[in-house]
Amino acid sequence: MESKPVLLQLCPFAADLEQRLTRRFEVHRWFEETDPAGWLARYGSTVRAVATGGHMGISNDLMAALPALGIVAINGVGFDKVDLDTARARGVRVTTTPDVLTDDVADLAVGLIIAQFRAIPAGDAHVRQGAWPAGDRPLGRKVTGARFGIFGLGRIGLAIARRLAPFGAIAYMDQVEKPEPYRFVPSLVDLARESDVLILASAANASTFNIVDAEVIEALGPDGVLVNVARGSLVDEEALIAALTNGTIAGAALDVFAREPDVPERLRGCDRVVMTPHIASGTRETRRNMANIVVGNVEAFLDGGQLTGALV
Ligand code: 8YV
Numbered sequence: 001m002e003s004k005p006v007l008l009q010l011c012p013f014a015a016d017l018e019q020r021l022t023r024r025f026e027v028h029r030w031f032e033e034t035d036p037a038g039w040l041a042r043y044g045s046t047v048r049a050v051a052t053g054g055h056m057g058i059s060n061d062l063m064a065a066l067p068a069l070g071i072v073a074i075n076g077v078g079f080d081k082v083d084l085d086t087a088r089a090r091g092v093r094v095t096t097t098p099d100v101l102t103d104d105v106a107d108l109a110v111g112l113i114i115a116q117f118r119a120i121p122a123g124d125a126h127v128r129q130g131a132w133p134a135g136d137r138p139l140g141r142k143v144t145g146a147r148f149g150i151f152g153l154g155r156i157g158l159a160i161a162r163r164l165a166p167f168g169a170i171a172y173m174d175q176v177e178k179p180e181p182y183r184f185v186p187s188l189v190d191l192a193r194e195s196d197v198l199i200l201a202s203a204a205n206a207s208t209f210n211i212v213d214a215e216v217i218e219a220l221g222p223d224g225v226l227v228n229v230a231r232g233s234l235v236d237e238e239a240l241i242a243a244l245t246n247g248t249i250a251g252a253a254l255d256v257f258a259r260e261p262d263v264p265e266r267l268r269g270c271d272r273v274v275m276t277p278h279i280a281s282g283t284r285e286t287r288r289n290m291a292n293i294v295v296g297n298v299e300a301f302l303d304g305g306q307l308t309g310a311l312v
Helices: 015-024 036-046 060-064 084-090 102-117 120-128 155-164 188-193 214-220 237-246 284-303
Strands: 006-009 026-029 047-053 071-075 093-095 147-151 169-173 197-200 225-228 251-254 273-275
Touching: 006 015, 015 026, 015 284, 036 047, 047 284, 060 084, 071 284, 084 093, 093 284, 102 120, 102 155, 102 197, 102 225, 102 251, 102 273, 147 155, 147 188, 155 169, 169 188, 188 214, 214 225, 214 237, 237 251
Parallel strands: 006 026, 006 047, 047 071, 071 093, 147 169, 147 197, 197 225, 225 251, 251 273
Antiparallel strands: none
């Protein structure tokens, strides 16, 4: 029987994707490897493909230890943890899963905003704890009429803008002004100052690292809410925690964090924050579509076919 091509899986995936990968490839689970150096010495040269998460990427060291590597198939759109220059120099293809997750990420951003403004988690806890008959129900804050500022008007940012437009005024900041019916603000501090909700939807890279710093957070102000569905690295998490603790801003709604899956105790204990565990693309439908692209890309690479969402 012909042996299957070797694929190295760098993080856990949904069962469906794992099963499909295992059917077609000889899958090695890097994240469960107890002796990585020994494993690399033995199998490193056999690996043709890597499958990884957007949040996980692949280190240059690992890439260097896989001489037969031809493709890094990312199960996501973020490529902040893959060095594209190194991949290009090595002739390693890098692919993502664009478009299929745009709606879900935008939907979650809207859900987080409403959950934060309307205190949905507090209301849920109130009912569950049986507090309703005895006490005042938690009051929320009006979403309709709020001013929304979006940082990053790419595919996801635009989908968020379109969903939020019926709620209130939309402004955005990006590297350049876009031909879209929303107000362009060329400075992030100004965008924060002029917004009730600052929504992060930008790619993570060296120029956006900790771009939401103490100055931006202060500009958002005591009535402002920060929403992050992009990457934790965009935000100076310590400055955010301080601002939440001091009331420098009103609250936050976060799907991503600086050091996932570790979330600082001071954030977890803060009731001004609504949090989800990096699930913006996490619907069954979208994960199936992402899986189709990941599996399809590795197969296409091995068969000399057309790649989807190729960056390199
Ligand atoms: C995924 C992501 O949760 O698209 C991205 O960049 O971070 C998310 O869609 C993650 O990559 C799952 O593997």
